Amino acid sequence: MSNLEELYKEIILDHYRTPRNRGELAPPASKTEGFNPLCGDELTVYLEVTDGKIVDIKITGHGCSISQASSSLMSVAVKGKTLEEVREVLSKFKNMMTLEGDVVDLNDPANREVLRSLGELAALQGVSKFPVRIKCATLAWNTLSQGLEEN
Amino acid sequence: MSHFNAERVRADTPALTRVINGRPITYLDSGASSLPPRTVIEAMDEYYRLRHANVHRGVYQTAIEATDAYEGARAAIAQFLNAPGGSEGVVFTKNCTEAFNLLAKSWGAANLKDGDAVLLTEMEHHANIVPWFQLRETIDLDIRFIPVNDLFELDLTAIHDLLKGVKLLSLTAMSNVLGTVNPVQELATLAHAQGALVAVDAAQSVGHMPTDLVELDVDFMMFSGHKMLGPTGIGVFWARPEILATMPPFLGGGGMIADVRTDGYTPATGFTRFEAGTPMIAEAVGLHAAVRYLEGLGLDNVQTHDRALTVDAISRINHQFNGRVRIIGPTAHDNRGGVISLDVDGVHPHDIAQVLDEIGVCVRPGHHCAKPLMRRFGLAATARASFGPYSLTSDTDALLEGLQRAITFFG
Structure with missing residues (x-):
């Protein structure tokens, strides 16, 4: 697999071209804005939380394929989940992305298990090999974290 | 030839x-940073290997050589720009951004009053925008922008109205995004007729086209060394010497003083007033080599x-x-x-x-x-x-x- 194909996996390109959960939610849904001041990417995450569950999530904004695909994949991964489950995915995802550019050792059963549990999100693991793009992948997640804190 | x-x-x-x-x-x-030729790298290397010493202090041989090298760079820059008053108006800064901060925080804070207008353009780099917004936190400035038209040029149709009450026109000679080269000389003439001073961001232009300060007839110019084949860590703030003489100090410390007592201090005069602390000596040597190289081209x-x-x-x-x-x-x-x-x-x-x-x-x-x-x-x-x-x-x-x-x- 070439470097580019490793970064831009088919799932990523699919979510970039056809982003899921695009749009806005009216109040009382919460609205949280995220910015990447270095590259100009902007994202708004709308959250509807009822009884400790994300019952709906919508995202608007613009950015590169990695930031857009990551936000779309995230919306699918957290929709309908309890806040506890969402926090767990968040922490697993952030761990996957902050391996300081190292490739995840796939021979380690613990790593394999984490990636398996992340499902489609594991496609973004290739980004960790491109340190300057990690912030693209984590923008949506940091915005979601902030939104959950405010909720 | x-x-x-x-x-x-x-x-x-x-x-x-x-x-x-x-x-x-x-x-x-x-446009972000240029690649230095071997002569620039070698000049800095030679300086550090054989001639390094602090400037303006020692009486020993290498300290004199370091001072000569540093001041030689200033003279070369003045000549390169055909600067009125020669070296007297050339201040070394960290980069072009610091030069704009020097302009806003020294000249701006001392000369601009509530209600005064500063005219910028819509194609400015943040370096020529943010320091003015920062100054607006203490002085009620009217910060205006010359619009950019659909052909990616300055829209000068309302320039006479825009210039009314303006104390400073500060604009880029060449946009770092569009590549547009602005009619600096023409605008300087209009601004001067309204009693405004003119500052020019030459970061993109100075290493790519001839610059003649006498011909341009502007009052301030700033640029970075590393965009003109020189090293990072050095930039230039140029002001007409007679304006520089009226400007209050920017950063305080050693080197920029005439006297320090327990009850206060007296700043130095001329460019020295604006160069606090040990300056970027090796970088000045590198910039000098870059200027020589560009002149050779x-x-x-x-x-x-x-x-x-x-x-x-x-x-x-x-x-x-x-x-x-x-x-x-x-x-x-x-x-x-x-x-x-x-x-x-x-x-x-x-x-x-x-x-x-x-x-x-x-x-x-x-x-x-x-x-x-x-x-x-x-x-x-x-x-x-x-x-x-x-x-x-x-x-x-x-x-x-x-x-x-x-x-x-x-x-």
Whole structure:
């Protein structure tokens, strides 16, 4: 697999071209804005939380394929989940992305298990090999974290 | 007689020997930072190996040599700019941004009053915007912007109204996003007629076209060393010596004083007042070598070379991509420099830059520290290619190959 194909996996390109959960939610849904001041990417995450569950999530904004695909994949991964489950995915995802550019050792059963549990999100693991793009992948997640804190 | 030969400049530039991802480097980011020739690197190396000492202090041999080297750089810069008053108006700063902060925080804070207007343009770098907004936190300034028209040039239709009550016109000689070269001399004449002073951001222009301060007739000029084949860590703030003499100190400390007592201090006069602490001596030596190198090439020749590359690149981009790739900047060659911002329909600039990196092509994705300008054109970012005196049409070949790859990859 070439470097580019490793970064831009088919799932990523699919979510970039056809982003899921695009749009806005009216109040009382919460609205949280995220910015990447270095590259100009902007994202708004709308959250509807009822009884400790994300019952709906919508995202608007613009950015590169990695930031857009990551936000779309995230919306699918957290929709309908309890806040506890969402926090767990968040922490697993952030761990996957902050391996300081190292490739995840796939021979380690613990790593394999984490990636398996992340499902489609594991496609973004290739980004960790491109340190300057990690912030693209984590923008949506940091915005979601902030939104959950405010909720 | 011209000695300019881009192939020779290339051979003089060690960084261009790099191989990236199996391909020779294609460096198209000179607008962000240019690549120094060997003479610049060697001058700094020689300085550190044999002549290093602090300046303006010692009486021993190498301290005198270091002082001569540092002051020699100042004189070379003054001559390079044909600066009225020679070295007297040349202040070394960390970079162009610090020079703008010096202007705003020293001259601006001392001379601007509540209700005074400062006129900028919509194509300014953040370095020429943010310091004025910061100053507005203490002085009720009226900060205005000359708009940019759809041809990516300054819209001067309302210039007379915009200039009313203006104390300072501060504008870029050449946009770091659009490549647009602004009519600085014409605007300086209009501004002076209204009693305003004129500051010029020459960061993009000074290493790419001749600069003559007598001819331009402006009051302040600022630029960075590393965009004119010199090292990072040094920039220049130039002010007319008679204006500089009236400006209060900026940073305080050693070197910038005439006297310090327990009840206060007296600042030094002239450029010394603005150079607190040990200055960037090695960088001044490197900048001096860069100025010599550029003078050897001839700035007229560098400008002609930039133009030829730009005309060729614009025509080939328009021809090959048939509207899919839009050039965010003027397409006429006579009012622009070698900075080409691209907007590729359906492919984000970051993704373009990533694909280009695969074949060793270095371009800059992003807002280029010019967010008001990007907003004006409804863009979040562009992918920017920019030429240097070592650039060749083969660099454009690689750029086009990469753009085609990105378009094929993302569909």
